[in-house]
Amino acid sequence: MLFDSHTHLQFPQFDGDREGVISRLLSADIKVINVGTDLEDSKKAIELAKKYLGQMWATVGLHPNDAVGQNFDISKYKKLAENDSVVAIGECGLDYFRTPDDDKNRQKDIFLRQLELVRELSKPLMIHCRPKAEDDAYLDLFEILSARGESVLGGKYRNLNLKNGNGTSHFFAGSKKTAKQFLDLGFYISFAGPITFAKEYEEVVKYVPLDKILIETDAPFAAPAPHRGKRNEPTFVEFVARKIAEIKEVEFEEVARQTAENAKKLFNLDF
Numbered sequence: 001m002l003f004d005s006h007t008h009l010q011f012p013q014f015d016g017d018r019e020g021v022i023s024r025l026l027s028a029d030i031k032v033i034n035v036g037t038d039l040e041d042s043k044k045a046i047e048l049a050k051k052y053l054g055q056m057w058a059t060v061g062l063h064p065n066d067a068v069g070q071n072f073d074i075s076k077y078k079k080l081a082e083n084d085s086v087v088a089i090g091e092c093g094l095d096y097f098r099t100p101d102d103d104k105n106r107q108k109d110i111f112l113r114q115l116e117l118v119r120e121l122s123k124p125l126m127i128h129c130r131p132k133a134e135d136d137a138y139l140d141l142f143e144i145l146s147a148r149g150e151s152v153l154g155g156k157y158r159n160l161n162l163k164n165g166n167g168t169s170h171f172f173a174g175s176k177k178t179a180k181q182f183l184d185l186g187f188y189i190s191f192a193g194p195i196t197f198a199k200e201y202e203e204v205v206k207y208v209p210l211d212k213i214l215i216e217t218d219a220p221f222a223a224p225a226p227h228r229g230k231r232n233e234p235t236f237v238e239f240v241a242r243k244i245a246e247i248k249e250v251e252f253e254e255v256a257r258q259t260a261e262n263a264k265k266l267f268n269l270d271f
């Protein structure tokens with residue numbers, strides 16, 4: 001059994017052959033979390049999860065890049081997120097890669113409002129964070145996450161009181177130092193397809209202890225080698241697990257078992 005902790009099977013890229021993709025996933029015994037990126041998309045993720053109870057779960061959130069021109073109506077998101085199939089809030093966070101500088105404050109504001117949901121609903125946080133230069137987006141994110149009980153954004157938000165360690169950093173693309181900061185906060189680190197072909201991940205994969213690692217595809221995006229450039233799908237999560245086993249010099253089965261166990265613990269799942 002493998003656990004793909006971050007995928008988007010509800011996306012239109014799967015409209016043509018979703019059943020086929022799902023039947024491959026079921027026969028390979030892969031469990032997944034379908035991650036919502038805005039309100040409508042989160043609804044679709046929940047609908048899909050409800051069809052495959054025990055095999056699929058969902059998250060509710062507004063992605064920083066999808067937040068452009070969208071209102072964040074917290075009451076609508078909250079109502080959705082109360083659903084039993086919803087195991088985390090996100091993906092949400094900061095994406096400076098394609099973002100003009102004057103958009104940063106708006107991203108921070110929408111992220112903070114989703115942190116309120118994390119606190120109110122006591123569900124874990126699924127972070128999307130993509131830097132432009134060095135670790136810039138990660139640094140701003142830590143400033144927000146570590147502001148427990150202090151005012152952030154000019155006093156607009158106080159007393160976030162997030163539970164320590166209740167979250168994961170999806171598609172981790174930061175430095176070893178950034179990984180350490182997440183680990184110090186008690187967060188999990190999730191690795192995706194690029195670790196199979198980009199050598200610069202080796203050091204950080206080696207560094208993060210196996211009991212703090214999640215694996216993911218982020219399908220339909222970022223397929224791992226040997227499927228690079230094609231549409232990604234949850235069965236390819238195996239290649240991420242195999243690369244971690246190779247880098248850490250442990251058995252593939254151990255990586256599969258431990259990463260599924262980590263997901264079970266973080267997202268409070270029954271399987």
Ligand SMILES: [Zn+2]
Nearest residue numbers: 006035091218
């Ligand atoms: Zn994603």
